Amino acid sequence: MQEQAIIRALRRHLTRSPSQENQAFTADAEIISDRGQHQAFTIDDFSAEDCLPFADGESLGWNLVAATISDLLAAGAKPEMMMNSLVAAPWMDETYLHSLSRGIQAALDECGAFMIGGDVGSAGDWRFTGVAIGSYCEGVKAISRQTSEVSGNIMATGLYGDGNLGALGNWPVRFEIRQNESLALAKTDDSYQVACIDTSDGLWSALSTLADQNSDLRLLVNLTSIPYAPYTKNIAIEMDIPPESFLVGSAGEYELVCLAPAAECQRLESAGWYRIGLFSLEGEPGLYYRLSESAPSCRRCDPLPDPRDAESIASYKESLVAYARRHFTDMGDRHDVE
Numbered sequence: 001m002q003e004q005a006i007i008r009a010l011r012r013h014l015t016r017s018p019s020q021e022n023q024a025f026t027a028d029a030e031i032i033s034d035r036g037q038h039q040a041f042t043i044d045d046f047s048a049e050d051c052l053p054f055a056d057g058e059s060l061g062w063n064l065v066a067a068t069i070s071d072l073l074a075a076g077a078k079p080e081m082m083m084n085s086l087v088a089a090p091w092m093d094e095t096y097l098h099s100l101s102r103g104i105q106a107a108l109d110e111c112g113a114f115m116i117g118g119d120v121g122s123a124g125d126w127r128f129t130g131v132a133i134g135s136y137c138e139g140v141k142a143i144s145r146q147t148s149e150v151s152g153n154i155m156a157t158g159l160y161g162d163g164n165l166g167a168l169g170n171w172p173v174r175f176e177i178r179q180n181e182s183l184a185l186a187k188t189d190d191s192y193q194v195a196c197i198d199t200s201d202g203l204w205s206a207l208s209t210l211a212d213q214n215s216d217l218r219l220l221v222n223l224t225s226i227p228y229a230p231y232t233k234n235i236a237i238e239m240d241i242p243p244e245s246f247l248v249g250s251a252g253e254y255e256l257v258c259l260a261p262a263a264e265c266q267r268l269e270s271a272g273w274y275r276i277g278l279f280s281l282e283g284e285p286g287l288y289y290r291l292s293e294s295a296p297s298c299r300r301c302d303p304l305p306d307p308r309d310a311e312s313i314a315s316y317k318e319s320l321v322a323y324a325r326r327h328f329t330d331m332g333d334r335h336d337v338e
């Protein structure tokens with residue numbers, strides 16, 4: 001079953017809390033109002049199937065925290081506390097666990113949060129479940145995946161391709177913690193309503209979700225406005241695959257993507273955001289892409305391959321490459337080697 005179908009089945013007999021402000025699927029974190037104060041809650045599970053590079057325990061620890069709290073940042077909340085459940089694999093000896101702990105603490109220090117407890121177990125392979133709680137500063141509002149704006153810019157943080165490259169070949173990758181960018185977005189003028197999502201399932205999946213959640217809007221992405229992580233294009237050339245294969249994959253990079261009004265663009269750019277496209281009510285709604293901002297033609301995106309429908313990881317990777325070839329390889333030679 002696909003993820004949303006699983007969630008809908010599980011929610012069918014559950015009673016919704018009267019304190020919960022967001023509807024299902026409409027925000028990266030669960031937004032709770034308690035006596036006028038807002039908090040954000042999120043939970044994420046990670047295991048070998050996520051293909052996170054784990055040879056270096058310190059890097060894995062950092063990435064697990066960064067990946068868990070990215071949902072809070074997409075909702076405009078400041079991370080405050082974390083809990084976790086770690087199932088340790090037999091090869092995780094004391095030295096490795098010390099390294100993992102250092103990475104976890106370094107990431108917590110980066111965002112000013114604390115690990116307040118958790119649970120441990122052991123099994124044949126590792127698994128980490130992270131719970132994060134965030135708060136909202138005065139004058140900061142919660143952010144959902146939906147906007148009421150009729151036009152504006154699609155904006156993003158960071159570089160792309162490294163998360164899927166790491167999953168594909170166990171390349172080292174370190175996720176960034178976009179707390180400053182999140183705060184800048186949350187401080188958008190109250191007269192505007194921005195939408196935001198993290199790229200925990202890859203960039204293209206995040207854009208597809210924003211298009212689904214804002215079904216009356218046309219999202220138009222400029223391909224050449226998306227910066228790739230170092231060497232990603234070179235490796236794509238060596239593998240004889242389109243570099244967009246690393247954009248459409250479902251491995252997370254935990255950057256942020258938002259829909260923001262044009263009036264806020266300059267302020268957000270000064271905080272580290274950049275434009276990758278436009279959205280408006282004009283034309284057929286959905287997710288589209290074109291070669292560049294000045295290119296006249298554009299094409300609608302097909303639904304992405306779902307890893308849950310694949311027979312194996314290998315067949316899923318093959319379907320991603322086929323998707324990228326079908327959509328992007330006939331658009332001309334535009335991929336400069338880095």
